Amino acid sequence: MLGSTHGTLTTTSRPARVVACGKRPGPVVHGTAAAEDVDVSGRPLRSDVPDLDRFFRPESVAVIGASETEGRPNTGITRQLIAWAERVGARVHPVHPTRTTVFGLPCHPSVRDLPEQVDLAVLLVGDPTPVIEELADCKIKFAVAFASGFAEAGGEGAAAQARLAAAVRRAGIRLLGPNTNLNAFEHFRDDLQGPAIALITQSGHQGRPVFALQELGIRLSHWAPTGNEADLECADFISYFATRPEVGAIAAYVEGLKDGRAFLLAADRAARHKVPVVAVKVGRTETGARTAATHTGKLTGADDVVDAAMRQFGVIRVNGLDELQDTAALLARARPPRTTGVAVYSISGGTGAHFADLATAAGLELPVLSPGKQSELHQWIPGYLSVANPIDNGGHPVGDWRGRKIIDAVLADPAIGVLVCPVTGPFPPLSDRLVRDLVDAAETTDKLVCVVWGSPVGTEDAYRTTLLGSSRVATFRTFSNCVTAVRAYLDHHRFTAGYRSPFDDAPRSLSPSARKAQALLRPGEQLSEHAAKQLLRAYGIRVPREQLVTSAAAAVRAAAQVGYPVVMKASGPQLAHKSELGLVRIALTSASQVRDTYRELTDIARYEDLPLDGVLVCQMVGPGVEMAVGITHDSLFGPTVTAGLGGVLVEVLADTAVRVPPFDEGQARTMIGELRGKALLGGVRGAPPADVDALVETVLRVQHMALELDGLAELDINPLVVLERGQGAVALDALAFCR
Secondary structure (H helix, E strand, C coil): CCCCHHHHCCCCCCCCEEECCCCCCCCEEECCCCHHHECCCCCECCCCCCCCHHHHCCCEEEEECCCCCCCCHHHHHHHHHHHHHHHHCCEEEEECCCCCEECCEECECCHHHCCCCCCEEEECCCCCHHHHHHHHHCCCCEEEECCCCCHHHCHHHHHHHHHHHHHHHHHCCEEECCCCCCHHHCCCCCCCCCCEEEEEECCHHHHHHHHHHHHHCCCEEEEEECCCCCCCCHHHHHHHHCCCCCEEEEEEEECCCCCHHHHHHHHHHHHHCCCCEEEEECCCCHHHHHHHHHHHCCCCCCHHHHHHHHHHCCCEEECCHHHHHHHHHHHHHCCCCCCCEEEEEECCHHHHHHHHHHHHHCCCECCCCCHHHHHHHCCCCCCCCCCCCCEECCCHHHHCCHHHHHHHHHHHCCCCCEEEEEECCCCCCHHHHHHHHHHHHHCCCCCEEEEEECCCCCCCHHHHHHHCCCCCEEEECCHHHHHHHHHHHHHHHHHHHCCCCHHHHCCCCCCHHHHHHHCCCCCCCEECHHHHHHHHHHCCCCCCCEEEECCHHHHHHHHHHHCCCEEEEEECCCCCCCHHHCCEEEEECCHHHHHHHHHHHHHHHHHCCCCCCEEEEEECCCCCEEEEEEEEEECCCEEEEEEEECCCCHHHHCCEEEECCCCCHHHHHHHHHCCCCHHHHHCCCCCCCECHHHHHHHHHHHHHHHHHCCCEEEEEEEEEEECECCCCEEECCEEEEEC
16 A cells, blocks of 8 residues: 655745735736745635624714615615614714705715715715725725626626726725625614524525525524625635624525635634535536626636635525525524434324425434333324324324424434424324424423425415424424435534544645655646656655667567566657557467557557557556546636546546645545445455555545646546555556647
């Protein structure tokens, strides 16, 4: 087996590289940032978290472009801002060059004429850029720009947004927008208790379902409508909300990410503080990605990379706004689970079986109750009904004292951490008694109690008053949303319980391996297999014994030294699919075969006009499981590492998992566990188990290559033969493309 990654990849110091403008995207440049602030690739390891207290709760607000002329858009906005400021106790200063009052408030001709330094400026002007410098002169910290026609509007708009962003950076203020709205200044209910949801949306309308949760008794604390994100972005708000004491969960509707690393650092901050982040991220399809780009002017990113990055840092990705609201509500309010077992309790065997199918398919654990517990339940439930889990009570016991006894007995089982009671439709008075017993039981336990109220009407008193009046029962309207939320709840607490930030251990300086490898890179070229394998050797990745030869006689000598049987392959910088061209021969056992094969390979290359640097005479390795490990670059996240099933059918099988560096050994094992074909590594049809430890080690070494070698655009190790357990893994072929 290969040795420890840290044993080979010792570090050495070098001048630190930083990303221009801190965490903002841009080229890597030399700078003077402390080495501990950036990783070996020059990317930041921590984010600057803006103090947004004065943005969300300002003491004074300037409304620039204020109006009271009926029928004008600015008038409605001004009126709403004045009402909002009154609720939060902020002073409002209208600003307009030709008005003396607006809605009875003194109006000032310019920002410079304000009677005090304000915390927040709301820009109701078509072009906010010229106003920014004036705000800076008045030491205003925050601004909001509502104007549209920027990056969402094409090339000219993107250029205008770039000018706005540059003005904001020069001024040193923080800007929300442009192309945003008034959602940050909505009427938040202050009569609700318990942990709150903080909401982030790039489309204001898409946040409405979550905001409406207040009408169901679920508290919301903030709403950040980020718009085009010329300055403040989704990541800034995640980082800020993650440490707010009132925030129990963060819900986000994301159309595109501005800065992949900033998003990961924000998600990391939330994971460290055990605050769940639930997100809808559009762009799963080409149509969705194209629509999102026209709406906010963002890159949506390769969706498989976005999906993997979110899982890697504990962001819970859901598909619909209904899932967003239900999952965020549960995660915000529920206490951590004592155990992961789920019990399904219903009045109908069919209902229980249906829910159990969905829950089991989603990966939830429905443990069979012990014989003793089943015997206890049969004191109140007829013996002919199954109580193994799901628990079918037959209906009648819920109408009297037995109903509460059953619920308490299930919740007392140490194997059960979650109780779910699906009610497909109201059946008063039994359903009224059932939900009252469930609500009362939830008040006496620290375990999670969920009810699915399936009535399409939703006006029943049992639902509107009893269930929604309880802060201890999680209420859902559909089976699928309940399953999604419970799965997310258990996954989140499992993830955060063992979370260690990969940024803490990210390499900060170049290893000796990098110095060797950099000398092998050829800018703008594809390396030959021989040169690519030298890169792998530099990082301690095992390759076969082999020699590069340029004559038939040298091939015969090399075969004798490598040891028969041998493999012979043409090697050149333009060869990507050698097998398809007939440029690979295996299991050669004699000098005459080697001599003839050398001539055949060079003749084919000459006929196809393919330049060679020679012919490789290689040790024949195997048998084993053929895998593939590689590096690609994503437009948002930078270098990524991919692992999957390999061989000649790698494109057809498309069985891969991806991670964004930095990641640890646990994540490397998790990505292998995500493969559909992972069973092959465990040994099938008499084959011995493969050396998964060696595969993991190779993935980690490739990650170091991805971080350290800026000049390496792509790497493809295929096949990587994973041998029998304890025998290691060997890279039989490799392709490398340089920037």
